[in-house]
Amino acid sequence: MSDRMASRRRSNRRHSRWAAVCAGVALSLTAGVPGVATASDRPVSPRPPLRVLDVPTAMAGGLLHPDASPAGANDWSCRPTRKHPRPVVLLHGSAANRFNNWSMLSPWLKRQGYCVFAPNYGGVPGSPFQATGPIAQSAKQVARYVDRVLKATRARQVDLVGHSQGGGPTPRWYLRFEGGTNPAHPKRNKVRGLVALAPSNHGGDISGIGRLTTKLGLNPTMSALVGQAWSDQMAGSEMNQKLDRDGDTQPGVRYTVIATRYDEFATPYPKNFLTAGPGATVRNILIQNLCRQDVSDHLSLAYDTNAAQLVSNALDPAHATPVRCGLTLPLLGG
Template sequence: MSTSGGIELHRICSRITLSLAAVTGLFLATGTAAAEPEQLPVNYSVAQWFIDANTAKPPFNPPGANDWPCVPTAAHPEPVVLVHGVLGNGGGWPAMAPLLHNNGYCVYSVTYGIYPSQSGPIAGMGGMEPIPQSSNELRDFVNRVLDSTGASKVNLLTWSEGTLVGAHYLLFNGGDQVVSKTFNLVPIWAGTHVADPVVNAAAGLGVDQAVFDALRPICQGCVDMLPVSGFIKNLQAAGVYAPGVQYTNLVTRADTEVVPYTSGVREAPNATNIVLQDVCPVNFAGHNSVSVDPTVAALMLNTFSPGSVAEIPCAPSPSPYI
């Protein structure tokens, strides 16, 4: 998670140091769809996520996703829209996108928050625009999915900053009318304190507003994730959740980017909160590796289609705390 120039550098450096050892792809045993889709490799590898997100080119299609002629089945009538995190794009879903496709879903992956002027090393890195603007992009993308598939509603799989983009869309941008369920990976409902040393130092010097102003044309989305931001304050004041939408929040005690990890836990009648280690005590997948984790993937499938995975797999994460 990145909320300032220094945190952005930390985020990028943490990605560069990811292990490039390949992790064996696993497949989850699930029910057979009426019309068996072509089975694609499901790559549970944080290294593959890093490669995909950093080499993807427009239109940023991950395996199995953004097949616009896809027709939803009776078993899975609601398409699933994937919403990435900061510095990501729609191409960075090597596990969840093909897994959903293999299980008979129409899957779509949005890319949002890319400033028009971005070029060079940051070209293709999303999540930088103001979150309300990114929410507009998600709204337009979902409308395109609905028009293409003929579905009346979709489900959302959101991750990191994408949880906030989804939250704004559901609360303020009409998303509550067309979304049934949202499965949120490491959400940031109360913001993240990971940048507190920088924020507090800037405040102590009286230059915090100047720092935020300097970041605005570079990564306003990063500023919006701060607990002190106007965006987080407005989200909290509005209650975070939209009535009528079912929320499932997946958090991990091994999260080093959403600090504290409990920022993603919020009680409500229409919300379910899952701490990964309560399901699998030996699994310390971190903020990034939850997106390519078999335990998390099974929980996601059971959220969108209850009972589709009979036994949730449990094993140590090959990329703990990443």
């Protein structure tokens, strides 16, 4: 018992350090860091009643209610309709959680008739800072969660929508190594589509900070402080080398990447984009090519109604509608 208590205390100290480091990075980039979540099957705690439409309010809510589901998500009695036959699973980014990452997009998709689900994964239950653990372990948690969604909804496949780590290495690892796809029989894939907002594909450098820690050999120290997800997401990491070795995609999956040129975390932003391999399709979108007045950054892309319409179009391309471009601001959304 004493060993378990000591382990829990060490884990709590690690996540406290993660919070401090994230705050420091946020200040240096004049940006906030998204919260992280863990794939938990525990009963959902009461959620705050209001829909959240901007990043600062979502961040505050995620700190106060780290285990809460965003509005519209995790109704385990939901059954997909003929119009929307696949449940949507939302995967938050590093140091984020399901509430602070998805409080705009979750009710957006629910109103359109989707069954929406959102786990916390990759962190200690109850901590607002999730997705700090090793990518491979996070992918295993996502695999279990998707299986639970498929069983509960009686659906054959899901669509994944992810932000940052949750749109990049974690779902891609799940698709390749944890049973999300069946390359020999793609029609048996558990996942039909992956829609990624500012995904940290191929390693990001956090506006040069990651390059510096890599050059100075500090990534192991950073990971000891804030979690293995730091080192895993650096360019050239062992995780990235294994993940990218046989190409970016899996057969039978429809990939959509939505990036912003003002990203300050998953940088440089062209590394967000994927190259289609056999049997897969990829659409890479730089949002400023569609909406010039969109100046969303890494965080606010999840609270960007222009991007939300692109997500809807990717989930249901047969009924895609033009994006009515509006002003979207960094840190705030729009």
